[in-house]
Amino acid sequence: MVSIELERAYVDFPIFDAKSRSLKKRVLGKVGGNIGTDTKVPVIEALQDITLSLSEGDRVGLVGHNGAGKSTLLRLLAGIYEPTRGSSRIVGRVAPVFDLGIGMDPEISGYENIIIRGLFLGMSRRQMEKRIDDIAEFTELGDYLQMPLRTYSTGMRVRLALGVVTSIDPEILLLDEGIGAVDAAFMNKARDRLVDLVRRSGLLVFASHQDDLLLELCTSAVWMEGGRIKQQGPLREVITAYKGRDPFETMPAETAERLGVH
């Protein structure tokens, strides 16, 4: 059963300045007694007291201002950061799409990058080779996959990254903003695939500033502010509280119908 349980989780970053991040203080500091400075390293509490319970089928949007802790929360959910206080329990195979440049080599072909990305997500080379055709078709990149990645536009990179994560049947899909760089037609296609994926077995957490993308992909939301959860609940409620207006009011009738809102 795929699930994520966070229990009063904190993420505290120690900030080592140039001096404290060296042995100098430790070694030299022994001589001459304490000058009375606080030797403790200053800490940034990036996330505080996060209690969150996600389970199979959840499609959660993360909203909040810059620096509110959305990306850090995503990394906590991915297991990249383990909480400094509190606890986290992540059950399921995680596939994050955070920074599109990371783990990709611009000098090698899109095809090779697909393989590497897959290896990082716990697949074997052979498993990825089987999926290549499917990814090529989905991303519509075709022969471009033979080209080095540096020749790709941002949108093409997003397509590639989404193609990989959606092809490997991940159980926990974590998307950071940045995937908005694709055109509407592809977003439509990606949406179907993502929703289908979550329905089969999994959960999705998506951080974004774009209402339309959130509405497309998510059903519930978490509003982050100052490293804490300010509100969590159904998407419409949270976004209405966050933006101060109902996002569905301004939605074109056609979109509303497709999403099943009235």
Next chain:
Amino acid sequence: MATRRSWARAIADIRDGLRDRELWSHLAWQDIKQRYRRSVLGPLWITLSMGVTAIGLGLLYSQLFGAEIGTFLPYLTVGFIVWNFIIGCMTEGAETFIHNEALIKHLPAPLSVYALRTVYRLTIMFAHNLIVYAIILVIFFDDLAQPYQIIEAQPGDFEWWHPGLSWTAVLAVPAFAMLVINGAWVTLLFGIVSTRFRDIPQLIVALSSLMFFMTPIVWSADILYQKFGNVAGWRALVTDLNPLYHFVELLRAPMIGNQQSWTHWLVVGIITVVGWGLTLVAMRNYRSRVSYWV
């Protein structure tokens, strides 16, 4: 707190890392390819630069020490090849996590994957250098296959003979395995400590040339034996107390038919056990901190 620091998770990290063989071997090859991208000879430059260094230094130092080129050049070359692997594990190992910062922060993967990437990359470089060894072996096989002295004893000196190449050369295989096993803990432990204290990599680099000249690589420990016999003294300080000497000798001796000693196996064995013990403690306590520190 209890779950973050646990032996089970430290061991699981190493186990999962080993299982991701395709990932780290791919990343290591990618490192090599990236370094030599668009050069005509590509990774053969590794072989070539080792070859040039070996010939140059071999010619010079054999004259300086009045040694036979046929045995001294292989001695120096193999010492160099082994040393490059060992010092690589220390200098590149210390920077393992620092260099992989972006990946560590963006993709959840066992930490040991990055350590294995570094050790495997160094193993690939070692394999490239073995080409030089193979060529030298072909050229100087006759010199190496009979008993020889690396440095000819002067009248009044103790004579120090080596048995020459024999079937005992197969011990080079387990010896290299020991170097890899130790390289893995060095990379993990030095990597973790260096991520927290950024002076450590600098310190290691600063000491590396001193360590190179202190360890018998361009010179031979035989000189000490010839001058002082088995009388322990400052000789012991320079060689026996230098752990790197034992690692170099462990692999170099069988490769060129030098006298092998179980002492090296014993010392290396103890270091392996102690090193891995320390590393497991570090992994248990600080594994989850590395992503915060990088």
